[in-house]
Amino acid sequence: MNEPQTVIDKLWSSHEIVRREDGACLVWIDRHYVHEGSFHAFSQMKARGRAIAEPGLTFGIADHYVPTRRAEPIANPEIAAMVRNFEANAAESDIMLFGLRDPRQGIVHVVGPEQGLTLPGLTIVCGDSHTSTHGAFGAYAFGIGASEVAHVLMTQTLWQKKPKSMRITVNGTAAPGVGAKDIALAIIAHVGADGARGHAIEFSGNAIRGLSMEGRMTLCNMSIEAGGRLGIVAPDKKTFAYLKGRPFAPNADLFDRAVEAWSTIVSDPDASFDREVSLDGGAIAPIVTWGTTPDDALPIDGQVPDPACEADPARAKYLREALDYMAIEPGKKLTEIAIDRVFIGSCTNSRIEDLRAAAAVLAGRVSKVPGLVSPGSSTVKRQAEEEGLDRIFRDAGLEWADSGCSMCVGINGDIVPPGERCASTTNRNFRGRQGPGARTHLMSPAMVAAAAVSGRLADVRPLLAGRKA
Amino acid sequence: MEKFGQLSAKACPLMLPNLNTDQILPARYLKWPRSKGLGSVLFQDLRLDGNGNEREDFLLNQPSWHGCKILLAGRNFGGGSSREAAVYALCDHGFRCIVAPSFGDIFAQNAVKNGLLTAVVSEGDIAEIAAVVSRDPERPVLVNLVQQVIVCGNRTYAFDIDPVSRNQLVNGWDDVDLTENYRERISKFRAGDEIQRPWAAPAKSRRKS
Numbered sequence: 001m002n003e004p005q006t007v008i009d010k011l012w013s014s015h016e017i018v019r020r021e022d023g024a025c026l027v028w029i030d031r032h033y034v035h036e037g038s039f040h041a042f043s044q045m046k047a048r049g050r051a052i053a054e055p056g057l058t059f060g061i062a063d064h065y066v067p068t069r070r071a072e073p074i075a076n077p078e079i080a081a082m083v084r085n086f087e088a089n090a091a092e093s094d095i096m097l098f099g100l101r102d103p104r105q106g107i108v109h110v111v112g113p114e115q116g117l118t119l120p121g122l123t124i125v126c127g128d129s130h131t132s133t134h135g136a137f138g139a140y141a142f143g144i145g146a147s148e149v150a151h152v153l154m155t156q157t158l159w160q161k162k163p164k165s166m167r168i169t170v171n172g173t174a175a176p177g178v179g180a181k182d183i184a185l186a187i188i189a190h191v192g193a194d195g196a197r198g199h200a201i202e203f204s205g206n207a208i209r210g211l212s213m214e215g216r217m218t219l220c221n222m223s224i225e226a227g228g229r230l231g232i233v234a235p236d237k238k239t240f241a242y243l244k245g246r247p248f249a250p251n252a253d254l255f256d257r258a259v260e261a262w263s264t265i266v267s268d269p270d271a272s273f274d275r276e277v278s279l280d281g282g283a284i285a286p287i288v289t290w291g292t293t294p295d296d297a298l299p300i301d302g303q304v305p306d307p308a309c310e311a312d313p314a315r316a317k318y319l320r321e322a323l324d325y326m327a328i329e330p331g332k333k334l335t336e337i338a339i340d341r342v343f344i345g346s347c348t349n350s351r352i353e354d355l356r357a358a359a360a361v362l363a364g365r366v367s368k369v370p371g372l373v374s375p376g377s378s379t380v381k382r383q384a385e386e387e388g389l390d391r392i393f394r395d396a397g398l399e400w401a402d403s404g405c406s407m408c409v410g411i412n413g414d415i416v417p418p419g420e421r422c423a424s425t426t427n428r429n430f431r432g433r434q435g436p437g438a439r440t441h442l443m444s445p446a447m448v449a450a451a452a453v454s455g456r457l458a459d460v461r462p463l464l465a466g467r468k469a
Numbered sequence: 470m471e472k473f474g475q476l477s478a479k480a481c482p483l484m485l486p487n488l489n490t491d492q493i494l495p496a497r498y499l500k501w502p503r504s505k506g507l508g509s510v511l512f513q514d515l516r517l518d519g520n521g522n523e524r525e526d527f528l529l530n531q532p533s534w535h536g537c538k539i540l541l542a543g544r545n546f547g548g549g550s551s552r553e554a555a556v557y558a559l560c561d562h563g564f565r566c567i568v569a570p571s572f573g574d575i576f577a578q579n580a581v582k583n584g585l586l587t588a589v590v591s592e593g594d595i596a597e598i599a600a601v602v603s604r605d606p607e608r609p610v611l612v613n614l615v616q617q618v619i620v621c622g623n624r625t626y627a628f629d630i631d632p633v634s635r636n637q638l639v640n641g642w643d644d645v646d647l648t649e650n651y652r653e654r655i656s657k658f659r660a661g662d663e664i665q666r667p668w669a670a671p672a673k674s675r676r677k678s
Contacts, residue, residue, distance in 0.1 A: 017655055020633075026648065028662065030669050031671075037552075040553060043502075043503070056670075057670075065500070079500075082500050116672070117671055119668070121669065122669060128551055129549065129551040129575060144551060144575065144578070145552070145553035145556070145578060146553040147553060147582035147583070147644070148582070151645055151648070155648045155655065156659075159644055159647070159648070193487070193545065194487075194544070194548060194571060197571060197573070197574060224549075227545070227573070248671040248673050250668040250672055254672075257668060258668035293487055293489075318486070410496060411497060428489075428491070428550075430489050430492065431491070431514065432491060433491050433496075436495070436514055
């Protein structure tokens with residue numbers, strides 16, 4: 001009898017080409033996504049006088065630097081140069097490009113799944129930590145740095161050591177108004193921002209199975225905020241239904257054959273994990289972050305910590321510094337924290353379901369603060385417009401923009417001004433993440449909408465009364 | 470890649486926990502080419518105050534720590550974004566070794582590819598080392614990768630590093646060169662895999678076999 005295997009074991013063994021004595025393995029990479037920020041890697045490849053190994057498995061998607069107001073030419077010369085340089089690198093290496101003017105353009109981690117490029121059972125890499133998103137499909141997907149991007153360009157392989165395995169089980173049923181983002185933040189608060197360091201995570205349990213593909217992407221996306229190398233949800237009928245008919249997914253007979261193979265990508269019943277964590281999904285409330293790391297996350301009816309009540313001096317020091325940066329008095333109720341603006345977007349929460357969730361709260365209401373809505377892809381944008389969601393955002397007073405990483409990382413010019421407080425659907429509340437001196441509170445799209453109409457952090461649940469969420 | 474044997478240098482006890490890559494190198498410098506050198510903007514938003522003046526209380530601004538090649542940091546150093554430019558900024562500033570109780574996974578991978586040693590020591594040990602160098606900044610700290618020890622004052626501390634990373638640093642291995650030795654194995658895998666998993670190729674692929 002073979003040893004029972006986890007999903008992680010199965011995906012690893014199907015891609016291992018070489019195993020060295022010290023544990024390093026050469027693994028095959030099925031998909032490689034590159035973006036404007038990948039320029040160091042192209043330079044490294046050129047410096048070696050090498051060419052791309054598998055252009056057909058490499059896809060370029062412009063997202064990090066693209067302006068979300070598509071005036072041409074791009075006003076900022078440095079940003080224009082980044083986009084141009086990317087287009088030139090893609091052309092030179094014969095890489096299919098979803099560029100600025102492509103109707104399929106969007107955020108890498110939205111476009112890959114949307115186009116059916118991301119499939120179960122694949123190894124997927126990209127020079128971006130949130131590549132873990134693609135694990136929602138049962139793919140082994142992880143972020144890498146520029147040197148590794150260069151290695152994949154030149155060889156379509158990577159030297160990796162198999163990570164330890166961790167299973168996070170969330171059972172029960174999430175309450176109305178509680179979504180994938182709340183589950184993700186609850187997990188991060190529970191294990192800590194480096195709690196899953198060195199581990200590949202498999203998410204399982206009823207509450208995870210109950211999530212849509214969009215929800216699973218949000219969850220796997222934030223594996224990295226728990227310190228994990230990657231996150232995986234085993235594929236099921238929802239996964240297959242999502243992929244069927246997508247432009248780059250297997251078609252006709254090959255699709256049925258693929259589903260047969262994909263159906264085996266589950267952890268065997270007796271497979272053992274290096275670590276097991278479980279949470280009660282029914283006990284999770286809408287969550288917001290208050291501090292400067294993603295594990296500073298609390299249910300919305302709570303209050304921020306008071307350093308004076310903290311016994312551990314190192315922790316008390318951290319609390320003082322975080323509250324000072326965030327300009328929040330110790331012990332303040334979360335719902336008393338006034339905000340200056342909102343942002344709905346990013347690879348975490350910018351898919352159609354996210355926009356619908358925010359619009360369900362905003363419909364017929366007005367935002368008390370300015371805000372930006374950047375759909376995850378140009379495709380999502382068109383779909384939202386067909387559904388009339390753009391009208392709801394505009395009528396509420398928010399700006400409806402084009403697709404890109406935008407105000408999550410702030411390198412395309414969309415930033416939160418210094419000292420301003422933003423309720424954001426993004427993934428990192430680090431100091432200065434959304435711009436120097438910016439103060440970020442992470443939460444779900446519905447909770448951002450609730451904050452917008454309240455002008456402060458707010459519980460979305462009463463605002464959903466009598467509405468279809 | 471240059472081999473890493475041992476290093477004797479000044480060590481700066483920065484000691485802050487959770488210094489993620491956004492703190493090491495703010496995103497607005499990510500478009501700088503490597504040739505420009507990123508050392509001058511390392512820890513930019515921690516190093517400068519709101520008016521762009523150097524903060525006196527930030528250790529790397531103090532003359533005592535000029536020329537240090539070892540950084541002593543708190544736990545979870547380099548978490549967050551996969552930006553390898555965070556490693557470039559540390560290297561360009563002159564660092565050869567970061568000592569911390571733990572590192573972000575992607576950061577640690579990026580570090581080794583650039584010859585930067587990430588040495589893991591316990592919270593207690595690093596506090597002792599930091600205390601010694603805080604009293605005497607000029608005292609060199611010795612890091613020996615072959616023996617996996619740090620010598621500071623009259624004490625020797627063992628450190629952890631992933632054996633794969635250790636091998637790569639000690640031997641100065643270059644991944645791309647190593648992979649060259651396996652060209653045939655890769656081709657064989659690729660051919661077999663195409664038969665095994667025909668569905669794995671993108672349907673609209675322009676891939677020619």
